[in-house]
Amino acid sequence: MSDRKKLFxxxxxxxLILIASVLWIILxxxxxxxxGYRVACIxxxxxxxxxxxxxxxxxxxxxxxxxxxxxxxxxxxxTSVSVFESDCxxxxxxxxxxxxxxxxxxxCLPHRLVVVIxxxxxxxxxxxxxx
Amino acid sequence: MRSNxxxxxxxxxxxxxxxxxxxxxxxxxxxxxxxxxIPGIKLGLANIVTLFLLIRFKPWEAGxxxxxxxVLAAAIAGQMISFLYSLAGGLLCLLxxxxxxxxxxxxxxxxVSITGALxxxxxxxxxxxxxxxxxxxxxxxxxxxxxxxxxxxxxGLICLFLHKKxxxxxxxxxxxxxxxxxxxxxxxxx
Ligand SMILES: [Zn+2]
Numbered sequence: 001m002s003d004r005k006k007l008f009x010x011x012x013x014x015x016l017i018l019i020a021s022v023l024w025i026i027l028x029x030x031x032x033x034x035x036g037y038r039v040a041c042i043x044x045x046x047x048x049x050x051x052x053x054x055x056x057x058x059x060x061x062x063x064x065x066x067x068x069x070x071x072x073x074x075x076x077x078x079t080s081v082s083v084f085e086s087d088c089x090x091x092x093x094x095x096x097x098x099x100x101x102x103x104x105x106x107x108c109l110p111h112r113l114v115v116v117i118x119x120x121x122x123x124x125x126x127x128x129x130x131x
Numbered sequence: 132m133r134s135n136x137x138x139x140x141x142x143x144x145x146x147x148x149x150x151x152x153x154x155x156x157x158x159x160x161x162x163x164x165x166x167x168x169i170p171g172i173k174l175g176l177a178n179i180v181t182l183f184l185l186i187r188f189k190p191w192e193a194g195x196x197x198x199x200x201x202v203l204a205a206a207i208a209g210q211m212i213s214f215l216y217s218l219a220g221g222l223l224c225l226l227x228x229x230x231x232x233x234x235x236x237x238x239x240x241x242x243v244s245i246t247g248a249l250x251x252x253x254x255x256x257x258x259x260x261x262x263x264x265x266x267x268x269x270x271x272x273x274x275x276x277x278x279x280x281x282x283x284x285x286x287g288l289i290c291l292f293l294h295k296k297x298x299x300x301x302x303x304x305x306x307x308x309x310x311x312x313x314x315x316x317x318x319x320x321x
Contacts, residue, residue: 006235010242017249018280021273028270046264089210092170105267107259109170110212114265 028103036121038102040076043114052076054117067111074115081115083108146188146196153180153200158207169274171216171255175248175282181221182228182244182290186237187297190229197221212262216255223254240294244287248279 042050044067052061060077062084072093073085082098083106093108093115105116156176163174177200184193201221205214228247235243252275259268 003238007239007242010231010235010239010246014242014245014249014280017276021276024273025277043263043265043267089208090170090213092168096168096170103270105265105270107170107263107265107268109216109259109262110210112263114263114267116267 028101036119038117039120040074040081041114041116041118042074043116045112054078065111065113067113069111072108072111072113072115081106081117083113083115086111142192146184146192149180149184150196150199150203153177153196154203156180157200157204161208167274167278169271169278171252171259171271171275172278173282175251175279175286178224178244178247178251178283179286179290179293181225182240182247182286183293185225185228185232186240186290186294190225193229194222194225197225215262216258219258220251220253220255224248224251226250240291241284241287244290245280245283248283248286249276252276252279 038054040052040054041048042063042065044065049065050063054076055078057076057078060075063074063076065072065074070087071085072083072088075082075084080098080100083093083096086093086108088108088110090110093106093111093113096104096106099106099117102117102119105114107114154177156179160174160176180200181193181197184196201214201217204217205211224247227250228243231243231246253272256268256272256275259271260266
């Protein structure tokens with residue numbers, strides 16, 4: 001195999017991965033037209049443990065989430081979520097700051113926690129069930 | 132002292148030194164605050180040592196230095212979980228770079244390093260996916276791929292520089308050492 005061929009075999013997958021990554025980031029930042037309402041979801045060990053409808057919040061609420069390994073404190077308001085305190089090693093979760101996008105979940109790997117905004121379809125029939 | 136045991140001793144000493152350098156780079160890096168708030172984004176400075184050893188030494192020697200560094204780093208930090216990430220990322224990175232160095236006959240070292248960094252970050256994310264049991268981790272993948280390309284290029288260029296500037300393998304491996312494989316590799320480059 002010629003050197004040129006080998007170089008292309010290496011370059012093309014790398015280029016494709018990088019182009020796809022840039023496209024994904026651009027598209028996720030521009031966002032889609034938002035219909036429905038947004039909920040702050042808290043997952044522990046992959047299971048949804050809490051769901052808070054955000055547009056009904058008049059002021060920010062704070063929740064302390066306890067797990068076997070420690071705790072995380074989560075703040076949720078009308079537009080954003082954040083993990084503002086944690087006793088985890090590394091503190092990646094608090095470093096992620098305040099997030100307003102559905103495409104930027106906050107995760108705490110040592111505590112196996114994910115805090116993420118999800119979009120729900122407006123369905124008047126289900127409103128009473130939420131919460 | 133017989134030259135054989137001397138050879139082994141000098142090799143062990145050299146590998147120990149490389150492991151120490153890798154560990155120091157690893158610790159220095161952990162002190163630098165992350166510039167992008169995505170879990171797993173790191174400079175990967177210790178990868179310079181892995182790649183350098185793959186180029187100059189035998190793959191299993193690079194593997195031993197990697198494992199020693201990871202175990203010591205985990206012992207210092209006392210974090211079992213980050214050890215798992217680093218292990219998965221580090222081994223995937225090592226394997227991919229090893230295969231690519233054979234494929235390219237040790238050319239385009241920065242490109243090999245970039246590929247290694249992409250595999251490293253992918254391996255880490257796979258462990259994160261298993262631990263978090265959430266598909267949401269994949270949203271970090273694009274960021275980890277872009278940062279891997281940048282940091283992989285950086286560490287690859289540093290490694291290329293070291294490879295060009297450092298004394299020949301014979302000097303590093305200890306004098307009087309016979310290593311037909313190294314001679315073959317040098318011959319191939321010419
Ligand atoms: Zn955390």
